[in-house]
Amino acid sequence: MAEQEKPGFVDKIRKQSEDFPGWYNDVVRKAQLADYSPVKGCMVIRPYGYALWENIRDALDDMIKKTGHENWYFPALIPLSFLQKEADHVEGFKHEFQTVTHGGGKELDEPLVLRPTSETMLASVLKNYIHSYRDLPQLTNQWNNVFRWELRTRLFLRTREFLWQEGHTFHETAAEAKEEVDRMLDCYRQIAEDWCAIPVLTGRKSETEKFAGAQYSKSIEAMMKDGKALQSATSHYFGENFSRAYDLTFTGRANTLEYPHSTSWGLSTRIVGAVVMAHGDESGLVLPPRIAPIQVVVIPIFRSDAERTQIEAALAPVLKALADDDLRVKVDWRNERPGFKFNEWELKGVPIRLEVGPRDLAKGEVTLVKRLDRTKQAVPLGDLPLALPAMLDTIQMSILARGREFQASHTVHVDSLPALVKFFTESTGFVIAPWCESPEDEARVQKEAQGVTTRVLVPGSGPPTSGCAICGKPATTEVVWARAY
């Protein structure tokens, strides 16, 4: 019996409106996405959660390949000395290292670090394959697990081991590398918006928020239902930083020795947490149809074997048509009362519930119920192969639209520090303000509006006419402030 078919696991979840973190934990665990593990800070991803991740992963993998990248696999163990070659990089990551010091019962000559990220390994390895400008660009990606010794962990959002993809590319010119950073950031935007139905802001991170070792970082930032921001994927431009640190050179078109410009970009299982917190409600998960492991759950309602047989016969051709159309449909034949199943599948966020009982069959219909708003409608059996895909598309768009409205209604523009502090004292969300890009301002806001940080510089906003909202100096950009996960 598949794990999620066992009855009886459903329990009450805490209220989203009263205890958001408690609600999140309950939903993740009771919807069977993931659970705590025997190892502190690590999680077990259960089949339903893993299927959700697989759907996101497959969509992204497709985009990565279509943009010319190839999947590789590199070792999880990285010699400590590799990581120490790029000064900023090691400074940013050393506190998070998990290190293997013994092998075969003997202490190793050199400790091996469980990769927190693979820039150093990539530079060390690709050095062997890059000799000429003809070897560029190198467009690589790998799907793997990485390890970071986090002090405070939360299922999917921050664990000491997590799954992701990390793309690493090397280019002949800075311009090409910068284009790559934007291209992959846009793939992430598409994954978030078109697949996960989560509207995001994209842009460059501030100097203090950028990745350790990067010249600049860009990210997609999503708003959760508690108004906090979640950095959901990142894309970094390294310039020649890593190439120089690893003495990775190529012979250029003018027969001169040059350093390639590199990038890296990653999207992790954290995105699953984003899906939970961006869409979920008091009843549990709300999954966008394009990534939902189960898109339509069929609840047969019957009192006798004869009724069951009748429903089976009526459903058979429909189910075949839906399967042929690649819809992900599950029929819940368990011997439980319908109300129990309704609640359980709502907790698990299945976009459409299809109820079919004697009452429906008498009219040649079924009852469709949308998870998003619980609206019901009767649909003739024969119309399902057309009606369901259309309804799934509509739901996908509705969820995204609802997210956009939520984000818009929780975003304000301010032009002064007191206004910013006031907003975060009374409310949550995004604050957009002119900024001079001084790190001192970030420290000041962090202190005065507890925990508020810059998320992204608003792209294309240009120098605002007014001064910096924090310190009054001439502003160079607009920036998004928020409390973040």
Add this chain to the structure above:
RNA sequence: CGGGGCGUAGCUCAGCCAGGUUAGAGUGCUCGGUUCGGGACCGAGAGGUCGGAAGUUCAAAUCUUCUCGCCCCGACCA
């Protein structure tokens, strides 16, 4: 790493302050039956070294000390 909270049945917890039969409840689990259009009910059953160690005591889930673990909130981070 700082602050708070919690470890008693698979899960959620009561019992502890004022130590005293055989440690309870709800839920889940197993078996049988009746049910089934928004979380069903009846009956029978299984399931515990009360996180661990030491101490106080005639007697410890309960008091003392130490220890281990977990969760939440902050700082750091995908």
